[in-house]
Amino acid sequence: MTMRYHINLSGTLFVVLTLLVGLAAAQRPNNLVVWGFGVLLAMILVSGVVSARMVRTLRVTRLETRSASSGSPLMVKYLVENLSRKRSVFALRLGEVLTSRSIKERFVSPDSKSTSGSYGWLSRIGPGESQVCDSVLPAFRRGVLQLERVRVITAFPFGFIDRRIDFDLDQEILVQPTTHLLKSELIHSVSQGELGGIGISARPGPGEDFFSIREFKPGDSIRKVFWKRPQANDDLLVIQRSESTPPRIRVILDLSEQTSKLRFDATRDFDARQLEERAITMAASLCACADKEGLEFGLTVLGFDDRPLPLRRGYWHLQRLLAGLAVLDLSLDRVADARESSNTSERCAVVVVHPARINPDHGPPQSWHWSATRIEEFLDLDATDDSHSESPGSPAEDPGEVMA
Structure with a gap:
């Protein structure tokens, strides 16, 4: 301190x-x-x-902040404790120190007004009391954000001398990619295809297809009794139905090409690195939309030595997927992918997201291929509060940039 x-x-x-x-x-x-x-x-x-002497008895703890969304302000909460048994503390302002180089590189906008954030405010903390306040940080880019120091400022009692106290509190926060709403007809077109429709699992459940026959148990419905028994005996048998599995989608993010080798229309208002960020946004948005619709989804990233995420559904599976996308370092060299096609061992619809021009060889047959150069045709960029500030350009005329 x-x-x-x-x-x-x-x-x-x-x-x-x-x-x-x-x-x-x-x-x-x-x-x-x-x-x-x-x-x-x-x-x-x-x-x-x-x-x-009033502020020397303070203890500040940054409450856990697991993740944030790229392009959206980040709210951080603090626990402020007054360790003094006699004196109260008045007129406190709390906020992060955003002066390190690693933090400045994460700013979405270089404008000084957009990188200042706002301070939290506490009017009074009594002796031995503690209070919680929050501050709002500016929007950051996708990646790992390293917070270092928390600053407490007070000008009490007369307001003309600021006493600034810095607390060293190191913490890493994952800035996840922004997720947008998918066009309403796309998710149903993809998931209800030949390979992505409702299937049959190897577990009993409330489905309609036949699974097995078992002995009758108290509480079973009489409608489930199997009357056509193979041999006459006194035991009643009940028909078990199989559990229906929801549609499943495998998202393949194609980052196998180096950033400098991407081919796209140079007259557009974006560069190669922005195209890769757009592709990550499309993959994250597709998985978030699949989770919202109750579908099972998985992710495979080409070009990095990461294991594919299996087909699952649920909040924590989505958070695990977004965390994996958040830590992708696009400055690393890409590795050749020697894994088998994800469609050979699992029945699901496959969507391959390309940052620039589409390469049909990167993905199994009967796949959907989307290009990040036409992101505005797949995502509803205006339907969410944390949408990117990137201005969508006109659709590319090259037929190699979109393929379904």
Whole structure:
């Protein structure tokens, strides 16, 4: 914990006024002027020295922040404790110190107004009490955000000397890719295809297809009794139905080509790295939409030595998938993919997302191929609050940029 003093504009004017009154008291030392100079000097001493003891008893803890969304403001919560048994603490402002180079590289916008964030505010903390407040950080890019220090500022009691206390609190936060809503007809067209439709699992359940026959148990419906028994006996048999599995989608993110080798229309308003980020956004949005519709989904990333995520569904499976996309380092060299096609051992619809032009060889047969150059045709960029600020260009005219 380190403390610093900072005299703001009002404090500077107050010090100048105190010096002028002091000069006047030295030239003509009457009681009123000397008394006024003493009051002004006492205010400076109280604000700068005595009240500094108030903030030395603070303890700040950053509450757990698991993840954030790229392009959206990040809210961070803090637990502030007053360890003093006698003194209260007043007028506190809390916020992150965003001056390190690693943090500045994560800013979405280089504008100084967009990188300042906002401070949390606490009016009073009594002796031995604790309170929770939050601050809002600016939007960051996808990746791992390393927070380092929390700054507490107070100008109590007179407001012209800021006491800044920095607490070293290292924490990593995953900035996940932004997810947008998919066009309403696309998710159903993909999932209800020949390989992505409703299937039959190897488990009993409330389905309609035959699974097996078992003995009758108390509570079974009479409608499930199997009357056509193979041999006459006194035991009742019940028909078991199989469980129907929801449609399944395998998303393949094709990042096998190096960024410098991507082929696309150079006249468009984006570069190769932005195309790769768009492809990551499309893959994340497709998986988020599949989870919202109750489908099973999995992810395979080509070009990186990562194991494919299996077909599952649920909130935590989606968070695991988004975390994997968040830590992708596009500056690394790509590796050749020697894995077998994901469609050979599992029955599911396959969507291959390409950053630039489509290569039909990157993906199993009967796959859907989407290109990030035409992201506005697949995603509803205006239907979510955390949409990217990228301006969608006109659809590409090259037939190699889209294929279904």
